[in-house]
Amino acid sequence: MLAQPTTQQILTDLAREVRDELMPRIDDPAISVNLEMMEQLLTAAAMRAGHEIAWMADEVREMIAYATDVSETLGHGPTSGALGAYEVGRSDSLHLDDQVNNYSLAGEAFGLALEAAGDDGTLGPRGAALIRARRDTELEIRPGFYFPGRS
């Protein structure tokens, strides 16, 4: 396969084309709103294409480490069960669907661990910090957000 221009570069250029070439020529307000949404989605998809496998793999490691500590410290059965499901279902494949599956399995263990940790003096703030790191990644994917047709 041809790797360059990368998927990120192609999607970024499509977003530019929508923004600079198509949107100024459209008078229909409904289509304009659709194109504005499409431009934002293409920009976000470009960012994800460039980084999402690495981001998910990094976060999986952190989520599993956290859930393991919660499971061992608090003896929380549902978290332990979700960790077991992760071990059974995880894959070393770099295909996107396999990485997404790893991410979801780890996320389930992490979510249950967060519920178990609650106001725990150590595990609570540590889980909250991981959630904020996830939020920061989401912000990186959608810089300059505005709601088309609403603002």
Place this chain on the structure above:
Amino acid sequence: MSMLEVEAMPAKLETWLAANVAPATVDSYAVMTGGFSRVMARVDLTWAEGTSETFVLRGDPPPELATLDSDRDAEWGLLSALAGIEEIPTPQARWYIDDESLFGTRAILIDFIEGGSLQASFDAGLDQSASIEPFTDLLAAVSSIEPHRVPLPTPESWDAHMDALVQRWRNVAERHGESLPFVRYIASWLARRKPAPAPLRLVHGDFQQGNIVDTPDGWQMVDWEFSRIGDPREDLGYYAAYSAAVPPSLLHPHLDTFLDAVRSKTGLSEEQVNPVTLGYFKVLSTIGTLDSLYAGLDGMARGERHGVAVAYNSQLIPVGNDQFVNAIDGLEAALATAEG
């Protein structure tokens, strides 16, 4: 068939009107922008006896294009009740077309009112500080409506209602195809930080400046599809979340003035309405829309839904997550200060 088929709709509408209201000619039918969840069309018609009227026809998009789910039967029931409640300024709903075979959706014909959204007025320079009074008047008017006055299910108690709302967050995490640790985190936090109770009242459910029409005769509230009986602070919190993402927000930099006005007009106490409870409801109250946003994305992931508007839900959810984290941080900091 769907309401988006603009060439076929006039004749369909004329058929229904002739059979159910009176003969009329539809002079124009145009799909309106601004409604994210429903399809709305402006209908200009002339009755056979010669008078002309304009309506908004409001129905569901085709299922595969749906971004948010809500119930037209419930909306029609509520709009019919609101017509008899003079405290609530809203355009009158005139007829309900409950036969889906005609337009591909149940639909409501509502009086068209001249005016743009309050959002558009703000964008055009409307004085924000002077708008706090009429805005809080509207907020208080909605929250003055006791449950028995509208045909909506009434929770057993405030505690039961709050528990049910938190459970809705958990249900989203349980039901979604992908794990949602963010949602589990928020649900857990909401369950641990319940505020002082307040009386159950009508909640609009999508209280924001895009759903207020600025007419020459005053402001009118529209889009009641997410209305329910609940805590009156849900609308306040929802507005805080929405306006932070889609400015301007009348809460900032006038927070004290705004909350003072809310307290004085609703009768709620300072223990019930303050920056801390505002932060709590800013998080809690968005479940009505978030639930549907996640459902749309789940449907797309399973190949059941498609379209730009559905995909766009993936842009909106991170906006909410950012708001929630900021609100939680603010509330936790306030609680830490209060505890010394």
